[in-house]
Amino acid sequence: MTHIRIATRRSPLALWQAEHVSSELKRLDPDVTTELVKIVTKGDKILDVPLAQVGGKGLFTKEIDEALLDGRADIAVHSMKDVPTVLPEGTSIRAHPKREDPRDAIATITGGGLDTLPEGAKIGTSSLRRVAQIRAKHPSFEFTSIRGNIQTRLSKLGDEVDAVILAAAGIRRMGMEAQMHDFIDTEELLPAVAQGTLGIQTRDADDLINALVDRLNDPETVLRTRAERAFLATLEGGCQVPIAAYATLHGDSLHLKGLVGSVDGSVVIVREATGSCADAAQIGTDLANEVLDAGARPILEALYAEGHAKI
Numbered sequence: 001m002t003h004i005r006i007a008t009r010r011s012p013l014a015l016w017q018a019e020h021v022s023s024e025l026k027r028l029d030p031d032v033t034t035e036l037v038k039i040v041t042k043g044d045k046i047l048d049v050p051l052a053q054v055g056g057k058g059l060f061t062k063e064i065d066e067a068l069l070d071g072r073a074d075i076a077v078h079s080m081k082d083v084p085t086v087l088p089e090g091t092s093i094r095a096h097p098k099r100e101d102p103r104d105a106i107a108t109i110t111g112g113g114l115d116t117l118p119e120g121a122k123i124g125t126s127s128l129r130r131v132a133q134i135r136a137k138h139p140s141f142e143f144t145s146i147r148g149n150i151q152t153r154l155s156k157l158g159d160e161v162d163a164v165i166l167a168a169a170g171i172r173r174m175g176m177e178a179q180m181h182d183f184i185d186t187e188e189l190l191p192a193v194a195q196g197t198l199g200i201q202t203r204d205a206d207d208l209i210n211a212l213v214d215r216l217n218d219p220e221t222v223l224r225t226r227a228e229r230a231f232l233a234t235l236e237g238g239c240q241v242p243i244a245a246y247a248t249l250h251g252d253s254l255h256l257k258g259l260v261g262s263v264d265g266s267v268v269i270v271r272e273a274t275g276s277c278a279d280a281a282q283i284g285t286d287l288a289n290e291v292l293d294a295g296a297r298p299i300l301e302a303l304y305a306e307g308h309a310k311i
Contacts, residue, residue, distance in 0.1 A: 002029065004209060007037045007064045007073035011149045013170045017198055018077045020173075021216070024097065028215050037073045039063050065091065068201060074209055076201040080194035080225060081167070083201075085233035093199040094210055096225050098218040100169035102196040102246060104130065104189050105180040107154060108163040113182035114138065117162055124153065124161035128263055132242035133189055135265025150174060169196035190244035190259045190270075193228040197221055220249055223280045230284025231258045235292070241303055245284070254280050258287045260296035263303070269294050 004025060008018035015036065022034040041063045060082040067073040068091055075094075083093065110116040114134065117123075123134065124146040131143050144161050146153050150170055157164050168183050200213050224247040231245045244259040254277045261268040271294060273287045292300075 001031050001033060002208065002212070003033045003035070004075060005035050005037050005073045007039055007067045007076040009060065009064070010038045010040055013150060013174055014077070014079075016173050017079070021075075021077045021097070021198070021200060024216055025212060029212055032212070037067055039067055065201075068203060074202070074206065075213060078199045078201060079169075080197040080199040080229075081192040083194075083199055085229055087201065090204055091201055092204055094202045094213045095200040095216040096218060096221045097198050097200075097216050099221040099224065100196040101172050101183070102191045103168040103186055104165050104184045104191065104195075105168040105171045105177075106163055106165045106182050106184060107157055107180050108182075109158055110162075111181050113184065114163070114188075117141070121162040122160075124156050124164040127165070127192070128240060128242040129192055129244050129261075130165055130189065132261030132263055132265055132268060133244070133259070135263075136261065136268045137265075139265060150176060154179060167192070167195055186246050186257075190257060191246050193232045193243065193245045194225050197225050199225075223247070223249060223254060223277050227254055227256045227280040227284040230281040231256065231288045232284075234285045234288035235260065235296070235300060236304075241300065245287075247280070247284075249277060252277055254283060256283050256287055258284075258291055260291050260299055262299050267295065267299060269296050269299075 006018050006022060008014045018036050025032050025034060041060045061078060061084065064076045065088045068076050069088060106113060108117060119140045120142060122142045122144055124144050125131065126145045126147050134141060146156050150166060153164050153166060171177055171180055200216060202210055202213055227247040228245040232243060235243055242261040242263060245256060247254055247256045253274055255274045257272045259268060259270045269291050271287055271290050273283050275283045
């Protein structure tokens with residue numbers, strides 16, 4: 001019998017993700033038993049301040065890292081878009097199961113997409129990535145930071161905001177597609193790095209658990225995540241910075257589209273690259289340097305000077 005303690009945040013979505021991984025581990029090995037170690041992170045406690053103003057690394061992961069390191073948990077399940085690119089020594093993201101829908105989803109007072117909203121519409125989102133891209137196309141829109149779980153954010157629709165934008169992956173995992181009015185194409189709104197991807201973190205020395213967790217890897221998701229996170233790491237960006245990237249595979253080649261934008265939407269720098277899947281990380285690094293050379297460096301330096309968190 002192998003008993004695995006799974007560290008997770010306490011939100012309904014995080015618990016769903018941890019239970020999903022638990023089920024997959026038991027499917028792979030019927031002798032596995034599991035329990036959830038439910039943890040409240042700093043990012044979960046501070047709900048009345050926009051993420052970009054909270055600052056700090058690992059807002060949604062630090063306390064989970066600690067549980068893994070001090071032995072309270074054996075593995076941790078994360079949404080990869082929340083995970084810093086540098087992890088505590090002795091731990092690694094060991095597996096990426098198959099990626100869920102990477103797009104953003106929107107619920108609106110009009111019952112349609114972004115283009116159906118009136119001038120001056122108020123958009124609810126805590127993501128500067130979304131703000132930068134949407135402002136560039138809809139300069140009249142106003143933005144309100146909303147935090148909390150999916151249900152809490154959707155409850156603001158109509159009373160406080162005219163639209164709520166959320167990651168489609170969470171919506172689908174929670175079975176709430178019927179409450180959304182549009183799923184926004186990645187060409188219109190480039191996703192956060194690794195949006196829709198789960199990461200399973202383990203201690204490097206736990207050979208027995210690592211051998212089992214390794215079997216959860218989806219090869220395509222691993223390559224796409226590797227390219228996107230290399231892009232993020234080179235930019236030194238965190239989840240509170242207007243950075244986006246999206247990788248797709250076409251046979252043995254990988255295509256990566258990356259973006260850095262100013263929060264006011266006045267500058268949006270987009271570049272694309274294609275190369276061999278074997279060079280996924282290098283493609284991400286090279287594309288990030290291209291974006292920096294194209295004008296992203298002063299945008300990011302200004303944001304970091306204002307206190308927005310680096311990785």
